[in-house]
Amino acid sequence: MASSPYFANSLLQATLETLRTQAPFSGMVERDVAWLVERLSVVYFPQETTVLEAGGPPAGALFIIKQGVIEGEAPGRNGTRLLQLTGGEMFPLGALLTGRAAVNRYIAASDTFCYRLEAADFQTLLGQSRAFSDFCTRRIASLLEQSQRAVQSEYALAQDDENRFTRPARSLVRQPPLSVRPEAPLAEALSAMDEARVGSVVVSDAEAKPVGILTLKDVLRRVTLAGVPLSTPVASVMTASPATLEGAVPVADALLLMARRGIHHVPLVEGGRLIGVISEKDVFALRRLSMEGITGAIARTEDPASLPALAQDIGAFAHNLLAQGMNAENLTAILSGLNDRLTQRVIELESRASKLPDVPWCWLALGSEGRMEQTLATDQDNALIYANATDSERASLLAFAERVNQRLAACGFPLCKGGIMASNSRWCQSLEEWRATFANWIHRSDAPALLHASVFFDFRPLYGANELSGALREWLNGSIKDNRLFLKRMAENALA
Known part of the structure; x- marks a missing residue:
C-alpha cells in the first residue's frame, strides 16, 4: 500500500493502513480515515478486565478492537455472554448513537488492545462520513440479531416448537x-x-x-x-x-x-x-404484556407522569418479541407503531394542558422515526409545521414543543444532540418557511444541505393538522421529481 499523503509519522501511517483493511474504514474516503487516526489512542485491557460497565453515565468513547476478544454480558442474566467481538469490531455503538449509557457490560475475554475515540469525535465522524454512519446503523441491526439468538436460548423451553411468528x-x-x-x-x-x-x-x-x-x-x-x-x-x-x-x-x-x-x-x-x-x-395468549394492553393503557392515561412506565412496558414487550423469534425488521416496525401511540398521547395531553393559539399546526416525525425504523433507544428527530402565525403565537408553539420534547425525553427518547427537534426555532416553521428551507437545500445540494435533506425529507405527520404535512409533501415531490442534479447528488451522498 502506498503511503498516505496525510502522514509522515510511521505509527500513524501503520494505523491508517491497518484500519483501511477493515470495514467500514475500507469504504471511507482517505481524508476521513486520516482524520480519525489522528484522534485515536491505544488502550490495553488484561484478560477478564471490565472495559465498560452497564448503566452509569452516557458512554464516553468508542472502542475499536485492535487485537483480542471482547464479550458483552447483559446485566441480571447470571453472567450470560450475549456478544463476542473480535479484531476490527466496535463498541458500544448503540449507546454512542443515542447518547445513553451502555446496556451491556463489556469484558476482555483475552488480553486485548483497543483504539479509543472520544464520544465527541465519534459524533463528528458520523456527521462527516456517510459510509461510517451507514455502517454503524447496519452494525446495530447485526448486533440485535446476535442478541436475539442469545436471548432465545433462555426462552427455548417456554416456546412452541414452531415459531409463532413465521407460521401462517x-x-x-x-x-x-x-x-x-x-x-x-x-x-x-x-x-x-x-x-x-x-x-x-x-x-x-x-x-x-x-x-x-x-x-x-x-x-x-x-x-x-x-x-x-x-x-x-x-x-x-x-x-x-x-x-x-x-x-x-x-x-x-x-x-x-x-x-x-x-x-x-x-x-x-x-x-x-x-x-x-x-x-x-x-x-399472545400466554403473554402478560400485549399490544392491546399497552395501547389501551396509553389511550386511557390522563396523567403524563405515568407515560414513562408505559414506555418501559413497550421495552419489555419488545424483549418478549425478540425472544420469540421476531426478526429485526418487523420488530422495529412494531416498536415504531407503539412509539407513535406513546408520542401522540404525550402531544395530546400536553396540548390540552397548554393555552395554544388558534392556529393549525402539525407535529412531524423525521429521520428513522419518519421512516418507522425506530429502535428502543432512538433519539428524537421531530419538527413542527403551522399555518401563518404571529410572533407571539409562534412563541407559544415553541414553548409547547419544548414541553413535549422534555416529556418524550422522560419516556426514554433522548433529546437530539444535533438539536433537530420541534423546540428548536429553526425547525418550528410555517408552511411557507418550510418550503423556502427545503428549496434552499435543493438548490445548494452541498454536503450540509444533503445531510439535512436525508433527515427532513422523510417527514411524516404524527399529530395535528395533517393537511399541512400533505401540502408540504406535495410541494416537495413536485420540486425534486425532475431535478436530476439534486437526485444524483442525493444518490452519491447515500453511497459515499
Whole structure:
C-alpha cells in the first residue's frame, strides 16, 4: 500500500493502513480515515478486565478492537455472554448513537488492545462520513440479531416448537368464522357473538367477502352509549372496509397490521372469501404484556407522569418479541407503531394542558422515526409545521414543543444532540418557511444541505393538522421529481 499523503509519522501511517483493511474504514474516503487516526489512542485491557460497565453515565468513547476478544454480558442474566467481538469490531455503538449509557457490560475475554475515540469525535465522524454512519446503523441491526439468538436460548423451553411468528396466520384460527349479513339486526349479531363467546363479528356480503366488522368495543361506543335500537341493521354501526389479510401470510404480518392500524382483530381471507378471524390475544395468549394492553393503557392515561412506565412496558414487550423469534425488521416496525401511540398521547395531553393559539399546526416525525425504523433507544428527530402565525403565537408553539420534547425525553427518547427537534426555532416553521428551507437545500445540494435533506425529507405527520404535512409533501415531490442534479447528488451522498 502506498503511503498516505496525510502522514509522515510511521505509527500513524501503520494505523491508517491497518484500519483501511477493515470495514467500514475500507469504504471511507482517505481524508476521513486520516482524520480519525489522528484522534485515536491505544488502550490495553488484561484478560477478564471490565472495559465498560452497564448503566452509569452516557458512554464516553468508542472502542475499536485492535487485537483480542471482547464479550458483552447483559446485566441480571447470571453472567450470560450475549456478544463476542473480535479484531476490527466496535463498541458500544448503540449507546454512542443515542447518547445513553451502555446496556451491556463489556469484558476482555483475552488480553486485548483497543483504539479509543472520544464520544465527541465519534459524533463528528458520523456527521462527516456517510459510509461510517451507514455502517454503524447496519452494525446495530447485526448486533440485535446476535442478541436475539442469545436471548432465545433462555426462552427455548417456554416456546412452541414452531415459531409463532413465521407460521401462517390461518394456523391460529380455532373455529369457523362468525359472520352476519349487512342487513342483519344488531340483536342477531350480538346474540351470535355471545353464543360463540367471541369479541367480534364479521359482516360479509352474499359472496362471503368481508365488508365490515363489529367488535365489543364498537358496541359499547356506537350502540350502548349512543342508545341505538337493537333492531338497527348492523351495517349502520359496523366499521366498513376492514383491513384483511390472506390466510397464508406469516403471523408477524398480522401483528404488524394491528400495530400500524391500532386494531385488535384481523379477518383472514382466501380468494377474497372469509376463512376466519384472529385477534392479538390469539397471538399472545400466554403473554402478560400485549399490544392491546399497552395501547389501551396509553389511550386511557390522563396523567403524563405515568407515560414513562408505559414506555418501559413497550421495552419489555419488545424483549418478549425478540425472544420469540421476531426478526429485526418487523420488530422495529412494531416498536415504531407503539412509539407513535406513546408520542401522540404525550402531544395530546400536553396540548390540552397548554393555552395554544388558534392556529393549525402539525407535529412531524423525521429521520428513522419518519421512516418507522425506530429502535428502543432512538433519539428524537421531530419538527413542527403551522399555518401563518404571529410572533407571539409562534412563541407559544415553541414553548409547547419544548414541553413535549422534555416529556418524550422522560419516556426514554433522548433529546437530539444535533438539536433537530420541534423546540428548536429553526425547525418550528410555517408552511411557507418550510418550503423556502427545503428549496434552499435543493438548490445548494452541498454536503450540509444533503445531510439535512436525508433527515427532513422523510417527514411524516404524527399529530395535528395533517393537511399541512400533505401540502408540504406535495410541494416537495413536485420540486425534486425532475431535478436530476439534486437526485444524483442525493444518490452519491447515500453511497459515499
